[in-house]
Amino acid sequence: MTTVLFAAPALWAEYETELPKALAEAGVAAHVVTMADPAEVDYIVYAPSSPVQDFAPYVRTKAVLSLWAGVERIVNNPTLTQPLCRMVDPGLTEGMVEWVVGHTLRHHLGMDRHIVNPGHIWDPTCPPLARERPVTVLGMGALGSACAAALRGLNFPVTGWSRTPKPGCLHGEAGLRQALATAQILVLLLPKTPQTENILNAETLALLPHGAVVLNPGRGALIDDAALLAALESGHVGHATLDVFRVEPLPSDHPYWSHPRVTVTPHIAADTRAHSAARVIAENIRRGEAGEPFLHLVDRVRGY
Numbered sequence: 001m002t003t004v005l006f007a008a009p010a011l012w013a014e015y016e017t018e019l020p021k022a023l024a025e026a027g028v029a030a031h032v033v034t035m036a037d038p039a040e041v042d043y044i045v046y047a048p049s050s051p052v053q054d055f056a057p058y059v060r061t062k063a064v065l066s067l068w069a070g071v072e073r074i075v076n077n078p079t080l081t082q083p084l085c086r087m088v089d090p091g092l093t094e095g096m097v098e099w100v101v102g103h104t105l106r107h108h109l110g111m112d113r114h115i116v117n118p119g120h121i122w123d124p125t126c127p128p129l130a131r132e133r134p135v136t137v138l139g140m141g142a143l144g145s146a147c148a149a150a151l152r153g154l155n156f157p158v159t160g161w162s163r164t165p166k167p168g169c170l171h172g173e174a175g176l177r178q179a180l181a182t183a184q185i186l187v188l189l190l191p192k193t194p195q196t197e198n199i200l201n202a203e204t205l206a207l208l209p210h211g212a213v214v215l216n217p218g219r220g221a222l223i224d225d226a227a228l229l230a231a232l233e234s235g236h237v238g239h240a241t242l243d244v245f246r247v248e249p250l251p252s253d254h255p256y257w258s259h260p261r262v263t264v265t266p267h268i269a270a271d272t273r274a275h276s277a278a279r280v281i282a283e284n285i286r287r288g289e290a291g292e293p294f295l296h297l298v299d300r301v302r303g304y
Contacts, residue, residue: 002030002289003040008047008067014274019045022282028289043285044082048073055079062288065281067272069143070219072192075303084298085284088142091273096189099217099269100147103241104156104185107213108133130155136183137161138176138199139190139218140169141304143270147187159183163195180207185215191304192219202227211238217269220245225256232261243269 006012006019012034023030030042038057044064046052055064056079063083066074071086106112109127133156137148140160148158160169161179170179176199180186186208190196200214201224208214214237216223225246231237241263242256248267256262284294298304 002028002042002285003036004030004032004043004045004285005036005041005052006032006034006045007050007052008045009034009051010049011047011067011274015045015278018274018278019281022278023285025279026282026286028282028286030285043288045281046074053077053079055082058082063284063294065284067277067281069270069272070191071298071304072219075298075300083294084300085294085296086298086304087272087277087280088296089272089277089280091276092270093143093146095273096143096217096270097146097150099243099265100187100189100215101150101154103215103263104135104151104187105154107185107215107239107241108156131157133157133184134159134182135185135187136179137187137189138179138222139188140166141189141191144187144189147189156185163190176204177207180204181209183208183212185213188214188216188218188222190218190222192221193303197221198224200224200228202230205231205237208237210236212236213238214240214242216240217243220248229255229259232259237261239263241265243267 006015020032039060041058041061044052044058044061045067046064047067061082063085064080066084066086069087069092071084074080075084108130135151135156136159137144138161140162144160148160151158159179159182161175162169162171165171188200190199199222205227228237228240232240239261243265244267250256250264256264287294
């Protein structure tokens with residue numbers, strides 16, 4: 001029987017019922033355990049907080065299956081020689097789309113001036129239509145593509161940008177400059193890699209239209225925090241709604257908390273749901289046992 005080591009103790013209560021059920025539905029005869037002899041483990045279900053950090057003893061393991069979409073905390077582990085699969089979960093995607101669409105509409109419609117209006121000011125100024133509000137999405141993977149499609153469905157003109165060529169979107173350095181130049185609302189959904197860290201810095205922020213809004217539900221390290229705060233102070237960036245940070249929880253004395261043009265949300269834009277994520281894990285185990293290619297296999301060179 002296939003042995004699956006669930007090496008994410010903090011999440012076991014959520015998956016204790018869901019993962020065996022998903023495996024049974026996938027037709028996989030597997031024993032899910034939280035402790036095992038490394039030499040007997042066929043698959044490892046992993047999260048960054050896992051006590052398993054040395055993968056060398058797991059000589060029989062066919063794949064390490066991450067419960068997180070981001071893999072930057074494991075991809076460079078020198079002991080990891082097994083295939084690594086990241087999480088692409090329908091529930092996670094839905095949550096991300098809802099967060100991005102909700103905050104895009106919030107800033108597009110100017111909701112704050114009506115929700116927070118202590119002076120009871122009657123201001124009948126109407127916002128432009130969505131088709132008059134260009135949005136740029138940096139990162140056109142599964143999450144970015146889903147968010148771009150949802151925004152286009154609301155008539156926002158969406159420009160997508162990817163580090164590498166992809167159909168229907170801009171790419172490369174020249175493409176980035178073009179994508180930022182029209183972005184009244186900018187959505188960051190890139191993975192964290194050496195190439196994407198601080199992609200939003202003083203130089204690239206200066207390319208945005210005056211008063212642009214920045215939404216970051218991707219990775220905290222995509223932003224040079226000092227440069228963003230300077231752009232907010234000058235008014236070049238009108239608002240930043242941030243869900244992810246270099247240090248989490250965000251320290252209580254961080255300037256983002258008190259800045260009037262920053263909204264902090266506590267890393268809630270997208271979460272892995274055990275019910276749907278267990279089925280992604282089960283399908284990859286089924287594939288591994290059948291000799292089929294794994295889903296969402298990480299490219300070690302690209303880092304995601």
